[in-house]
Amino acid sequence: xxxxxxxxxxxxxxKGKDVELRCDPISGHTALxxxxxxxxxxxxxxxxxQGNSAPDKSGLPSDRFSAERTGESVSTLTIQxxxxxxxxxxxxxxxxRQVEGARGYxxxxxxxxxxx
Amino acid sequence: xxxxxxxxxxxxxxGAIVQINCTYQTSGFNGLFWYQQHAGEAPTFLSYNxxxxxxxxxxxxxxxxxxxxxxxxxxxxxxxxxxxxxxxxVRDGNYKLSFGAGTTVTxxx
Numbered sequence: 001x002x003x004x005x006x007x008x009x010x011x012x013x014x015k016g017k018d019v020e021l022r023c024d025p026i027s028g029h030t031a032l033x034x035x036x037x038x039x040x041x042x043x044x045x046x047x048x049x050q051g052n053s054a055p056d057k058s059g060l061p062s063d064r065f066s067a068e069r070t071g072e073s074v075s076t077l078t079i080q081x082x083x084x085x086x087x088x089x090x091x092x093x094x095x096x097r098q099v100e101g102a103r104g105y106x107x108x109x110x111x112x113x114x115x116x
Numbered sequence: 117x118x119x120x121x122x123x124x125x126x127x128x129x130x131g132a133i134v135q136i137n138c139t140y141q142t143s144g145f146n147g148l149f150w151y152q153q154h155a156g157e158a159p160t161f162l163s164y165n166x167x168x169x170x171x172x173x174x175x176x177x178x179x180x181x182x183x184x185x186x187x188x189x190x191x192x193x194x195x196x197x198x199x200x201x202x203x204x205x206v207r208d209g210n211y212k213l214s215f216g217a218g219t220t221v222t223x224x225x
């Protein structure tokens with residue numbers, strides 16, 4: 001597509017439930033990133049995929065968080081047994097390959113997750 | 117770890133100039149980015165600096181001093197539509213950006 005697409009745009013879930021967030025990157029972009037943005041805070045790196053290489057999972061905050069990506073297509077971020085502190089906007093971004101020069105990332109509009 | 121600091125809020129009048137400062141301490145440096153984010157929207161790329169000096173792009177300019185770990189974003193001829201959050205981000209490897217908390221700029225008539 002023309003941009004990075006994320007779904008759902010909003011998700012309200014009960015504490016303890018599992019949620020799955022989806023990211024559809026720009027066609028041809030080999031690199032895909034997930035960030036979390038809590039209210040009033042900066043973007044927190046979660047995970048990075050580059051083509052078929054092993055993902056960099058160093059930013060995942062706990063083993064309740066996992067992400068998958070098949071090839072250079074859609075990625076899903078799964079949060080198991082959600083907690084209230086998981087409430088945030090989850091942003092996905094893609095880039096043609098490992099970010100070079102000034103191209104930066106193209107972000108999706110995010111999924112606003114609220115755990116009640 | 118990464119430490120990126122920027123002011124939380126700034127207010128300015130339409131037509132004026134505002135300078136948003138960003139200081140950073142990171143393990144490795146491979147470029148500094150500024151992003152604009154309107155409420156409820158995705159961040160959009162504004163500028164990139166990897167060498168010391170000033171980069172100008174229309175009403176927006178960005179400056180970098182690597183020795184001081186310092187950057188600023190200068191917004192000139194402010195317009196109401198410039199009211200947004202401005203994010204400073206440092207690339208500390210060849211792919212990962214670390215972000216500051218963002219500066220909310222409010223432009224008043």
